Amino acid sequence: MKINIINTSEHPLPQYETAHAAGMDLRASLTEEVILKPLQRLLVPTGLFIELPIGYEAQIRPRSGLAYKHGISIVNAPGTIDADYRGEIKVLLVNLSDTDFKIVNGDRIAQMVVAKHETVSWQTVEQLGETARGEGGYGHTGK
Known part of the structure; x- marks a missing residue:
């Protein structure tokens, strides 16, 4: 699939890091470093603008290494970029650790x-189809 993209950053286009990866890394496009303090939220620009085909979305997800090593996540994970959005992709990061994080x-x-x-x-x-689970939810299996 080909997707139109504008890259105003100085970084390469997002790419798959391994042969079977589902996600492509997004990079911060900053003029100066920023510090993300504990429990602080920050909208980080990427310099990327995309034109998705109708019927597709771009899901913005946390990087597992940042989450595990530094407690960095995304507030609205996954964030959704809709096919009719033409603005810059920005990532809403949150620092869930107890230490500052430099970007x-x-x-x-x-x-x-x-x-x-x-x-x-x-x-x-008036009625939904029956299943073995029924209305069970939120830990109903006891596991």
Whole structure:
């Protein structure tokens, strides 16, 4: 699949780091380093603008290494870029650790997965089909 992209950053386009990776790393596009303090949220620019085909979304997800090593995540994970959005992709990071985290220009801050989605239309009914699970949820299996 080919997707139109504008890159105003000085960094290479997002790419898959391994042959079977689902996500491509996004890099911070900053003019100066920033410090993300504990429990602080920060919208970090990437310098990327994309034109997704109708029926697709770009999911912005945390990087597992940043989450594990530094407690850095995304507030609204996964964030969604809709097909009709034309603004810059920015990543809403949060520092869940108890120490400051420095972000510099070019740091890999998130990953992006492009995925197909369906558009639904609701059909109002009086009863739903039966399943073995039924209404069980929120730990109903005891595991």
